[in-house]
Amino acid sequence: xxxxxxxxxxxxxxxxxxxxxxxxxxxxxxxxxxxxxxxxxxxxxxxxxxxxxxxxxxxxxxxxxxxxxxxxxxxxxxxxxxxxxxxxxxxxxxxxxxxxxxxxxxxxxxxxxxx
Amino acid sequence: xxxxxxxxxxxxxxxxxxxxxxxxxxxxxxxxxxxxxxxxxxxxxxxxxxxxxxxxxxxxxxxxxxxxxxxxxxxxxxxxxxxxxxxxxxxxxxxxxxxxxxxxxxxxxxxxxx
Numbered sequence: 001x002x003x004x005x006x007x008x009x010x011x012x013x014x015x016x017x018x019x020x021x022x023x024x025x026x027x028x029x030x031x032x033x034x035x036x037x038x039x040x041x042x043x044x045x046x047x048x049x050x051x052x053x054x055x056x057x058x059x060x061x062x063x064x065x066x067x068x069x070x071x072x073x074x075x076x077x078x079x080x081x082x083x084x085x086x087x088x089x090x091x092x093x094x095x096x097x098x099x100x101x102x103x104x105x106x107x108x109x110x111x112x113x114x115x
Numbered sequence: 116x117x118x119x120x121x122x123x124x125x126x127x128x129x130x131x132x133x134x135x136x137x138x139x140x141x142x143x144x145x146x147x148x149x150x151x152x153x154x155x156x157x158x159x160x161x162x163x164x165x166x167x168x169x170x171x172x173x174x175x176x177x178x179x180x181x182x183x184x185x186x187x188x189x190x191x192x193x194x195x196x197x198x199x200x201x202x203x204x205x206x207x208x209x210x211x212x213x214x215x216x217x218x219x220x221x222x223x224x225x226x227x228x229x
Contacts, residue, residue: 029214031214033215035218044222046220047117050215052214100170102148102160102173103218105157107157108157
């Protein structure tokens with residue numbers, strides 16, 4: 001079974017609007033971390049935001065926030081006030097204690113922001 | 116700038132050849148991870164080192180090997196290269212290998228096998 005599922009291969013959003021990128025995960029660990037990375041066309045992987053399994057509050061980092069629903073095993077990324085520079089591939093990832101804390105990635109969602 | 120340095124940025128080589136990819140982790144990071152990104156397989160974990168010791172292995176082929184040196188830099192060796200090995204190879208590092216620390220990625224080495 002896939003550990004990380006991103007069901008949206010591509011998303012379109014207009015500049016200044018908010019967009020939600022979905023991510024569900026599968027783990028039997030109690031301790032795990034959830035991460036989002038951005039990969040622009042230049043190729044580098046940029047860390048955006050982190051949510052720990054024990055965190056009670058949803059993580060926020062500037063225009064990025066997470067809608068973490070532990071019981072549903074989902075951690076959706078919300079980007080507010082989209083900018084043209086947000087156009088990129090977005091990856092959801094997880095680190096589990098049982099997996100030696102290696103990062104397991106989903107297949108990604110391509111976000112295109114239009115003017 | 117993530118602080119993780121990978122060299123070279125681009126590499127073009129022929130089938131059957133051997134190449135070495137190099138990674139310098141962020142200062143103070145003990146854990147190094149190698150990933151392969153291809154269009155059909157996505158981001159695949161290859162191998163992890165922690166303070167010089169191999170800690171976890173993923174989908175790493177037997178033709179591939181890696182090591183982490185005492186100064187914590189790491190090398191990924193790819194031998195008997197095939198066309199299908201063409202991919203973007205990332206190195207990432209983190210302070211410790213725990214579930215609640217982010218990993219920072221280098222800019223990747225784009226390997227093209229012709």
